[in-house]
Amino acid sequence: MEIVIEVKNLTKIYKSLDFWKKDTYTGIKDVNLSIYKGEIFGLLGLNGAGKTTLMKTLLGLLQPTTGSIKILGSSINNTEIRKYIGYMPELPYFPKYLKAYEILEYFADIFNIHNKRQKILQTLELVGLKGNEYKKIKGFSKGMQSRLGMAQALINDPEILFLDEPMSGLDPLGYKEMRDVLVDLNKNGKTIFFNSHILSEVEKICDRVAIMHRGHLIEPVKVSWIIKKFKSVESYFIHHVKE
Amino acid sequence: MKSVLAVIEYIVKQNIRNKMLNVLTIFSIFIIGFSLAISELAQESEIRMLKDFGLFSISLLSFITLLLSVTIQMFEETELKTMHIIMVKPIKRSEYLIGKYFGIITTLFINILFMFIVLMLVINIRGSDPWELKLLLSVFFIFISICIISSVAVLFSVIATSVPGCVLFLFFTYVLGHLTIHLKKLVAHSENTVIKIIVDIIYYVVPNLELFNLKNKLETTYGLIEPSFFLFIIIYAISYISIILLISIKYFDKKEFF
Numbered sequence: 001m002e003i004v005i006e007v008k009n010l011t012k013i014y015k016s017l018d019f020w021k022k023d024t025y026t027g028i029k030d031v032n033l034s035i036y037k038g039e040i041f042g043l044l045g046l047n048g049a050g051k052t053t054l055m056k057t058l059l060g061l062l063q064p065t066t067g068s069i070k071i072l073g074s075s076i077n078n079t080e081i082r083k084y085i086g087y088m089p090e091l092p093y094f095p096k097y098l099k100a101y102e103i104l105e106y107f108a109d110i111f112n113i114h115n116k117r118q119k120i121l122q123t124l125e126l127v128g129l130k131g132n133e134y135k136k137i138k139g140f141s142k143g144m145q146s147r148l149g150m151a152q153a154l155i156n157d158p159e160i161l162f163l164d165e166p167m168s169g170l171d172p173l174g175y176k177e178m179r180d181v182l183v184d185l186n187k188n189g190k191t192i193f194f195n196s197h198i199l200s201e202v203e204k205i206c207d208r209v210a211i212m213h214r215g216h217l218i219e220p221v222k223v224s225w226i227i228k229k230f231k232s233v234e235s236y237f238i239h240h241v242k243e
Numbered sequence: 244m245k246s247v248l249a250v251i252e253y254i255v256k257q258n259i260r261n262k263m264l265n266v267l268t269i270f271s272i273f274i275i276g277f278s279l280a281i282s283e284l285a286q287e288s289e290i291r292m293l294k295d296f297g298l299f300s301i302s303l304l305s306f307i308t309l310l311l312s313v314t315i316q317m318f319e320e321t322e323l324k325t326m327h328i329i330m331v332k333p334i335k336r337s338e339y340l341i342g343k344y345f346g347i348i349t350t351l352f353i354n355i356l357f358m359f360i361v362l363m364l365v366i367n368i369r370g371s372d373p374w375e376l377k378l379l380l381s382v383f384f385i386f387i388s389i390c391i392i393s394s395v396a397v398l399f400s401v402i403a404t405s406v407p408g409c410v411l412f413l414f415f416t417y418v419l420g421h422l423t424i425h426l427k428k429l430v431a432h433s434e435n436t437v438i439k440i441i442v443d444i445i446y447y448v449v450p451n452l453e454l455f456n457l458k459n460k461l462e463t464t465y466g467l468i469e470p471s472f473f474l475f476i477i478i479y480a481i482s483y484i485s486i487i488l489l490i491s492i493k494y495f496d497k498k499e500f501f
Contacts, residue, residue: 014501059331061500082333093323097260109249110332152328162331 004160004191005035005058010067012050012057027053029215031067035160040182040192041220042202044237045212051195052090054212055164058193059087072159083111086158090165090195092149096138100129100148103137104155111156119155127151128177142169150181161185163194167201179205203233211240246334247342254346258312259353271358274300275365290371294378297362301355302385306417308354309389310410312347313396317406327500337492344397344488351389355382380468381457387480388455392417394487395450401495419445420452450483 010031016023028050035041045051056062058069060076074081094103101120108116124130127147132140140148146169153161166182167175175198182192182205196202202209203223210220218240223233230236278296320326329339359382363373395416396409403409423446430442454476457468 056327056500061327061330063497063499079333079335082331085331087328087331089324089327092328093319093325095257095260095319095325098257102256106249106253107332109252110246110329110334112245149328 002037003034004037004072005033005193006068006070007031007033007058008068010054010057010069011065012053012062013065026215027062028057028212028217031217033210033217033220035191035193037191038186038189039207040186040205041194042206042209042223043193043195043212044197044199044202044209044233045195046241049212050215051212052164053215054217055162055193055195059085059162083156084159085162086153086156086160087162088146088149088153088164088166090168091142092145092152094137094145094148097136099134099136100124100140100151101133103148104151107152107155113156123151123154126154127181143171143174146170146174146178150178154185158190160191160193163192165195165197167196167198175201199232199234199237203227209233211237213241247338247345250334250339250342251346251349254316254343255349255353257316258346258350261311261315268354268357271300271304272361274304275358275361278365290366290369293366293369294362297365298378298381298385301358301362301382302388304358305351305355305385305389306392309347309351309393309396310413312350313400313413314406314410316343317400317403317409320400321406324500330500336495336498340397340401340492340495341488344394347393347396348390351393352386355386355389377457384455384457384476387477388450388452391450391455391480391483392420392452394484394491398487398491398494401491401498416449417452419449421456422453423449423451424453451479454479 010033011029012027014025014027016025031054043051043054053062057064058071058076069076071081072084076082076085101124104120104123105116108120113119121130121133124133127150129144129147129151132144137145137148146166150163150166153163163182166178170178179201182194186192186205203226206223208220208222209226211218221236226233226236230239275297278293278300281292281296330336363378366373366378392413396413399409399412399416403412423442426442427446430439433439
């Protein structure tokens with residue numbers, strides 16, 4: 001199977017923000033990971049375990065202290081590679097006086113998307129925001145902002161989608177709709193890498209999962225294997241983090 | 244190039260949509276109206292006072308607009324983490340920063356233009372010529388000085404770790420920028436070498452904003468400012484802005500987003 005994300009011996013050590021930068025903190029340590037084309041991969045972990053650090057390092061928002069990362073065979077610092085990537089942060093925020101259409105237009109221009117109007121309307125429909133194109137963000141609920149966050153991540157029709165807690169801020173109906181969107185995208189060949197606390201959703205949609213615990217990555221395993229061995233992802237998760 | 248234009252458009256849109264800027268525009272109208280009331284008290288130099296007060300208001304309000312714009316943007320970029328989304332898109336960090344700078348100065352240009360039009364209207368109503376070259380040059384140089392302080396604002400927004408820190412440093416730079424030339428004159432006869440060195444460092448590092456205050460420099464033997472002086476301050480402005488933006492880009496390229 002084709003590897004689309006390859007992480008080797010990745011370590012990220014934070015320097016403290018004080019003037020002398022003497023104190024350090026290890027965010028993630030010696031992480032090795034391969035993500036295959038077309039899979040949905042879930043990264044689980046307690047708060048502060050290093051999930052977001054790993055995602056931000058993969059995306060180039062943080063620089064690795066040691067180790068290497070390859071996305072689609074290249075470095076994330078290569079702007080060309082970023083044309084094939086979508087990223088949705090946890091609880092995305094957008095300027096409240098702008099309209100949904102204007103936000104997506106901005107990103108569409110950065111991707112140099114032709115026929116952007118059609119693409120923007122299609123994407124808004126895909127995430128369930130049809131009819132809200134010209135509504136200002138200040139009138140959006142948390143869930144609607146999350147959907148807009150998803151829309152900006154999908155505007156370029158990415159090969160790989162990075163989602164940081166995509167279910168955050170959504171109601172139970174929103175969970176289902178987001179799940180449907182992710183499953184549909186996966187059916188169209190997209191690779192999805194996401195962090196989540198909501199283990200029941202992870203169990204429903206992921207092909208493989210890995211647990212991040214105290215900065216270390218526990219070997220990724222197939223969800224089908226977890227179900228056979230532990231009955232649920234929750235049991236598997238608790239088994240590892242309580243050790 | 245298209246990415247840079249997209250950032251410029253986004254920043255301008257965001258600034259103009261922000262109610263803070265609308266309030267400032269209304270405030271500028273109020274200030275210029277107020278200057279009209281003052282000018283009626285001093286009958287002899289009515290127009291002169293009106294122009295001085297109008298130019299002072301434009302200069303101060305455009306700086307306050309810059310402060311607000313930087314505060315709002317930096318708050319959204321760092322505290323609300325909007326920067327995380329944009330940094331993952333196929334845009335170079337240098338392109339984003341240049342777009343941001345030109346977005347800010349485009350907003351300020353619109354702001355200054357609007358205030359100046361109001362001032363010209365008031366001058367016209369008071370029976371004087373609003374198209375006077377001296378007045379146009381003064382406003383032009385206010386805009387150039389704002390372009391310089393905007394580049395410093397971009398640098399501080401990249402370096403500073405907190406919004407209040409950035410705003411505070413920017414405010415002090417603005418004040419010092421207007422004082423350095425006077426400080427240099429003050430310590431010229433001092434025998435304390437340490438003070439002289441400190442003032443020299445401040446003088447060359449902090450932008451010399453008083454260069455752009457043309458109030459006392461306009462009248463020369465040429466009728467207006469000397470062409471060599473005009474050229475000198477334009478070259479100074481371009482050089483200063485370029486150096487500050489290059490430093491900002493250099494720092495921004497290595498910046499991490501926590």
